[in-house]
Amino acid sequence: xxxxxxxxxxxxxxxxxxxxxxxxxxxxxxxxxxxxxxxxxxxxxxxxxxxxxxxxxxxxxxxxxxxxxxxxxxxxxxxxxxxxxxxxxxxxxxxxxxxxxxxxxxxxxxxxxxxxxxxxxxxxxxxxxxxxxxxxxxxxxxxxxxxxxxxxxxxxxxxxxxxxxxxxxxxxxxxxxxxxxxxxxxxxxxxxxxxxxxxxxxxxxxxxxxxxxxxxxxxxxxxxxxxxxxxxxxxxxxxxxxxxxxxxxxxxxxxxxxxxxxxxxxxxxxxxxxxxxxxxxxxxxxxxxxxxxxxxxxxxxxxxxxxxxxxxxxxx
Amino acid sequence: xxxxxxxxxxxxxxxxxxxxxxxxxxxxxxxxxxxxxxxxxxxxxxxxxxxxxxxxxxxxxxxxxxxxxxxxxxxxxxxxxxxxxxxxxxxxxxxxxxxxxxxxxxxxxxxxxxxxxxxxxxxxxxxxxxxxxxxxxxxxxxxxxxxxxxxxxxxxxxxxxxxxxxxxxxxxxxxxxxxxxxxxxxxxxxxxxxxxxxxxxxxxxxxxxxxxxxxxxxxxxxxxxxxxxxxxxxxxxxxxxxxxxxxxxxxxxxxxxxxxxxxxxxxxxxxxxxxxxxxxxxxxxxxxxxxxxxxxxxxxxxxxxxxxxxxxxxxxxxxxxxxxxxxxxxxxxxxxxxxxxxxxxxxxxxxxxxxxxxxxxxxxxxxxxxxxxxxxxxxxxxxxxxxxxxxxxxxxxxxxxxxxxxxxxxxxxxxxxxxxxxxxxxxxxx
Numbered sequence: 001x002x003x004x005x006x007x008x009x010x011x012x013x014x015x016x017x018x019x020x021x022x023x024x025x026x027x028x029x030x031x032x033x034x035x036x037x038x039x040x041x042x043x044x045x046x047x048x049x050x051x052x053x054x055x056x057x058x059x060x061x062x063x064x065x066x067x068x069x070x071x072x073x074x075x076x077x078x079x080x081x082x083x084x085x086x087x088x089x090x091x092x093x094x095x096x097x098x099x100x101x102x103x104x105x106x107x108x109x110x111x112x113x114x115x116x117x118x119x120x121x122x123x124x125x126x127x128x129x130x131x132x133x134x135x136x137x138x139x140x141x142x143x144x145x146x147x148x149x150x151x152x153x154x155x156x157x158x159x160x161x162x163x164x165x166x167x168x169x170x171x172x173x174x175x176x177x178x179x180x181x182x183x184x185x186x187x188x189x190x191x192x193x194x195x196x197x198x199x200x201x202x203x204x205x206x207x208x209x210x211x212x213x214x215x216x217x218x219x220x221x222x223x224x225x226x227x228x229x230x231x232x233x234x235x236x237x238x239x240x241x242x243x244x245x246x247x248x249x250x251x252x253x254x255x256x257x258x259x260x261x262x263x264x265x266x267x268x269x270x271x272x273x274x275x276x277x278x279x280x281x282x283x284x285x286x287x288x289x290x291x292x293x294x295x296x297x298x299x300x301x302x303x304x305x306x307x308x309x310x311x312x313x314x315x316x
Numbered sequence: 317x318x319x320x321x322x323x324x325x326x327x328x329x330x331x332x333x334x335x336x337x338x339x340x341x342x343x344x345x346x347x348x349x350x351x352x353x354x355x356x357x358x359x360x361x362x363x364x365x366x367x368x369x370x371x372x373x374x375x376x377x378x379x380x381x382x383x384x385x386x387x388x389x390x391x392x393x394x395x396x397x398x399x400x401x402x403x404x405x406x407x408x409x410x411x412x413x414x415x416x417x418x419x420x421x422x423x424x425x426x427x428x429x430x431x432x433x434x435x436x437x438x439x440x441x442x443x444x445x446x447x448x449x450x451x452x453x454x455x456x457x458x459x460x461x462x463x464x465x466x467x468x469x470x471x472x473x474x475x476x477x478x479x480x481x482x483x484x485x486x487x488x489x490x491x492x493x494x495x496x497x498x499x500x501x502x503x504x505x506x507x508x509x510x511x512x513x514x515x516x517x518x519x520x521x522x523x524x525x526x527x528x529x530x531x532x533x534x535x536x537x538x539x540x541x542x543x544x545x546x547x548x549x550x551x552x553x554x555x556x557x558x559x560x561x562x563x564x565x566x567x568x569x570x571x572x573x574x575x576x577x578x579x580x581x582x583x584x585x586x587x588x589x590x591x592x593x594x595x596x597x598x599x600x601x602x603x604x605x606x607x608x609x610x611x612x613x614x615x616x617x618x619x620x621x622x623x624x625x626x627x628x629x630x631x632x633x634x635x636x637x638x639x640x641x642x643x644x645x646x647x648x649x650x651x652x653x654x655x656x657x658x659x660x661x662x663x664x665x666x667x668x669x670x671x672x673x674x675x676x677x678x679x680x681x682x683x684x685x686x687x688x689x690x691x692x693x694x695x696x697x698x699x700x701x702x703x704x705x706x707x708x709x710x711x712x713x714x715x716x717x718x719x720x721x722x723x724x725x726x727x728x729x730x731x732x733x734x735x736x737x738x739x740x741x742x743x744x745x746x
Contacts, residue, residue, distance in 0.1 A: 086632050107634035108505075108516035109586030116585075117630070130634070132516030171516060198519055199510030 003115045003124040004300055007135040007175035012155055012182055019143050022292070022299035023152060028065055029294065039068035042305055045098040046072045047089065048127070049105040054266060055127050058290070059102045062297035068305075071098075086110060090119035098122050099305055108132035123304040131169045137265055138175035140296040141222065142183055144289050148261050149219050157184035162214050163205075164190040164246060165224030165273050168197050168235075172265045173224060177205045190214050192246065194235045195226075211246055215255040222263040223248050223274045239272055249275040253283065261285050321345060322737070323353035324730070327360025327696055329686045331662040337365060339692040342735035347688055358740070360696055363729055364662055367670040368400025368693035370682050372463065372492070372570060373546060373618035374643065376402070376433065378424060379417070380409025385623035385713045387424035387433055392711040393621070393643040395430040395738040398695035398728040401674065401682040402431050402621075402643070406438040407468040413438035413449035415457035422459035430738045434679055437461040439480045439491060443469045448480060455487040462678040465492035467546055468593075470528060472498050477532060481541040490542040490568075490676065493532050495553070496594065500524035505634065507580040507595040515584060517633065520595045522550040529553045533560035533567050544676055545569040547620050549594040551604035558613045568676045570618035571605050573649035574640055578718060588629045588636030589718050592622070609668060610659040616673040619646045623714030641717045644710055647697065649719070651726035655699070670695075681734065692735040701727035711744070 001014060010018070028034055044063040046056050056072065063070045075089055086105070093101060100123040103111045108130030115124040128134040146152055149159060161180055167173045167189045180187045187205040189196065200207055208214050215221065226246075228239055236242045243249075248262065256262075262274075262284045270276045278284060321340035328334050329347075336353030337360075338346035346353065376390035385393075387404070394402045404421050406412035412421060418435035425433020437454035441447045443466045454461040464484060471477045471493060480491050501524045506512050508519025529545055533556060536543035545557060548569045560567045574592060579599055582590040590596060608614040622639025629636050650669060654660040660668065666685075674683020684690035702725050707715035731739035738745050 085627065085630075086635070087627075087630055105632065107632040110632040110634075112586045113632050130516050131518075168513075174514070174516060197513030198508050198521070199513045202510040203513070 001303060004135055004304065005111050005115055005124065005126045006133050007138045007179040010179065010182060015139070015142070015179060015182055016155060018139055018296065018299050018303060019146060020153070021302060022143055022295040025298045025302065026295040029291070034065055035067060036065065037067045038302060039063065039066040039305055042068045042099045043097060044068045044070050044100045044102065044301060045093050046070065047075065047093065047101050047103045048073070049075050049103070049110070050128070052104050052128065055104060058293045059127060059297050062294050063301055065294070065298055066301060068301065086114065087117070087119055090114055094120040094122070100125060100301060102127045104128045106130055125300060125304065128171055130171065132171050133175045134171040135175045135179070136293070136296055136300060137172050138179040139300070140289055140293040141176055141263055142179055143292045143296055144263060144285055145220055148285065149259070155183040156180065159185035159220070160188070160218045161185055162188050162190055162218045162221045163224065164211060164221060164248070166195045166226045166230060167191045167200065167224070168195045169230070170224050176222065177203055181205070188214050188218070190246070192236055195230070211252065212255060215252060216257065218256070218260060220261050220263060221248065221256065224265065225267065225269060226273050228269070228272065243272055247273055247275065248278050250277050253278050253281065263289060265289070321355030323355040323357050324360040324365065324694070324696060325353065325357050326350040327363050327365045329365045330666060331364045331699070334361070337686070337694065339732060339735050342692060344686065344688055344690055344692050358730055358737070362700065363696050363698050365686060366662065366666045366695045366697060367684060367686055368682060368695045368731060368733060369398045369647065369669045370673040370679050371399050371402040371619050371621070371643065371646070372616060372673045372677050373467070374402045374404055374621040375407065375623065375639070376404040376421070377623060378408065379420065383625045383713070387421060388428045389711060389713045390621070390643070391425060391428040391430040391433060392744055395731055395744060396711060396728060397643040397645070398647045398697065398731055399431050399643065400693040400695070400731065400733045401434060401679045403434045403436050403463060403677050405467045406436050406465060407443060411438050411442050412436065413441050415450065415453040418454050418459040418461050419457050430744070431733060432679065432682065434677060435459045435461055436467070436492065437464045439464045439466045439471050440476060445469060445471060445473055445476060448476070448483065451480070451483055451489065452487065455489060462487065462489050463492050463544070463676070464489055465494065465546065467492065467494045470494050470496040470498060472528070474531060474535065478535050478539060481536055481543065482539045485541050488678070490544050492544040492546050493528065494546050495525045495528035495532065497524040497528050505591070506583045507597050509580065509598065511580055511584065517583070522552050522597070525550050525594060526552040526556060529556045533557070533565050536567055537563065537565045540566070542566045547572050547575065547594055547618070548605065548614055549575050549597050549601065551601050554604045554608040554613060558608065561613060568615045568672070569613070570616040571609055571614045572620045573617060573642055573646045574718060575605055576602060576609070576653040577649055582718070586633050588631065588633050589640070589716055591633060591636050591638055592640050593638035606653060606657070606659055609654065615668065616676060617646060617650055617669050618673065619643055623712055624716050625714060629716045639716065641707070641710065641712055641714060644712065645705060645717060645719050645724065647728055648703070648724035648726045651699065652724060656725060692732050694732040695728060696730040698727045698729050703727055
């Protein structure tokens with residue numbers, strides 16, 4: 001694996017390798033000195049054209065725990081500001097010797113372009129591109145599901161997961177649908193028809209407009225952030241109506257089977273897609289998702305930048 | 317014949333029996349038995365003669381965007397592509413919405429002289445969609461504009477469109493519509509379908525084109541005026557136009573070479589060379605467009621030649637400009653999609669690439685059948701040749717061709733414009 005651009009590029013073996021590696025690396029986090037020397041002397045650039053403090057920090061901590069040199073490059077999106085182009089930024093990073101570029105961009109396909117246009121030699125990690133994909137989010141969600149609902153090993157065969165909210169604009173949903181399918185789980189996307197992409201019936205998942213009907217039959221539910229701005233473009237009539245029909249409140253949580261868990265990629269709109277009571281309940285695993293995100297990103301950087309040496313394994 | 321006459325020796329008009337074309341005084345002076353014509357000889361053996369191609373839809377970018385193309389470089393590309401006349405769209409800077417600008421473009425075309433550059437006038441001031449431009453002034457200018465278009469933008473206001481259609485009846489003008497319902501295509505990036513959902517690119521739904529085409533044919537019927545539909549891209553639009561023609565509505569339509577060949581699947585590469593408006597569609601759309609061009613529902617192949625500087629394509633998808641080069645590849649794509657498939661014969665291809673487009677835009681002197689006495693606008697092609705597309709060798713100032721590296725059939729060998737050779741042996745005559 002040279003780049004991580006799409007969750008769809010992962011087969012079951014490579015996905016499980018990332019999850020298993022993340023499980024091993026998670027132990028580093030439990031130590032008093034949270035650091036491995038593995039990527040010493042390697043340079044990881046966080047190239048963020050879009051604000052996302054959470055994701056950037058997660059990648060930064062992951063790279064630092066592996067002793068990489070981390071550079072944060074916050075740029076304005078060229079499509080908006082006509083500042084320095086993606087190409088020139090890439091050429092600059094290449095000239096400075098970046099071994100991996102972690103890119104967040106508002107334009108779908110920007111990581112793909114960075115990886116394939118011949119501008120740079122290093123590895124490219126997609127940290128979220130437009131409304132396309134966010135593969136490390138899907139991996140950390142799978143890691144969390146595996147930890148809670150499987151014994152922390154293997155794939156997710158037979159697992160049933162509802163993904164609820166703004167599927168149309170969600171890169172998290174796209175990556176999760178692809179990865180869950182690869183890992184043998186069955187996803188159902190739930191949203192008002194306006195927030196489902198055209199052609200969603202061809203996706204490898206089920207589709208429902210009715211959250212109450214879906215909840216009793218899933219092992220986990222992923223709530224997606226719904227931006228209130230969507231209301232202006234008539235995707236739904238009001239926050240209240242959205243919340244009534246698709247928000248996860250205490251009553252709806254009661255429809256879930258007892259073992260089912262609740263995920264959210266954050267940041268949450270409390271009172272919109274998820275009520276405060278649910279967000280703070282013991283079934284909600286958002287804090288674990290954040291912790292697992294660091295392990296997953298460590299694993300991805302680890303594997304992209306050369307994998308584990310024997311010394312590394314002994315050090316674990 | 318006098319010493320000033322030229323003979324195209326042994327050429328097959330429309331792929332039929334070989335003859336000699338004798339060109340003198342700017343016209344086809346004689347068509348005689350092969351080997352018998354007198355004058356300066358140009359070898360036409362194994363080649364096919366067609367009327368010079370006419371392109372009702374190009375962007376030559378001058379004035380204002382000379383980094384992408386000029387009237388001169390665009391004319392050179394057009395000549396090499398077998399064209400003798402091209403229509404230059406109005407979305408320049410300043411916009412061609414006054415007699416002054418259209419006359420400037422017309423004069424630049426005359427100075428280069430390789431093709432007749434026929435300016436298209438804007439329908440509305442600044443392509444703003446609100447106030448009619450001075451269509452009459454452009455019509456009576458030296459450029460004698462007859463085709464008006466806000467191409468790049470849709471005349472979306474139904475009342476403005478109605479008035480424009482009515483107004484141009486006074487000088488037998490035609491409104492060429494870029495059919496794109498703007499509210500349905502906000503931030504649109506590619507064809508709306510399963511693939512756009514998967515790629516996370518905002519969809520440009522077929523209905524955004526079809527709803528405007530449907531509205532416009534009904535408006536054209538209501539006011540009994542002439543409508544031309546630019547770059548038809550969907551099977552649904554074809555159905556609407558076919559219905560409109562069956563009702564006797566005065567509508568004509570064009571299709572681009574790229575919409576006859578390329579599908580949306582190419583967008584999965586996120587390579588902006590495939591970013592174009594209207595977007596690449598599906599196999600089913602391509603089949604419908606080819607069938608419509610074959611049965612005459614679609615009248616013309618038009619390139620929508622849209623040069624862009626390299627930096628506007630060498631970037632991420634959303635930041636890239638819409639558009640593709642077309643002039644130097646149009647004939648070959650037509651051969652590949654329409655001749656090799658058996659959908660059109662050479663005479664019908666000449667009809668769709670010369671006769672009908674000339675008629676749509678009133679390109680005086682162009683689009684005549686190859687008979688004695690007509691202006692000698694002739695394109696001589698080699699149907700058996702093939703070539704590899706290398707955009708860096710194009711005479712266009714830009715290189716945003718989606719066919720780079722492809723081997724295409726058919727080659728333009730000689731071109732005559734009003735009796736004067738503009739292309740000889742595949743190269744420009746000057």
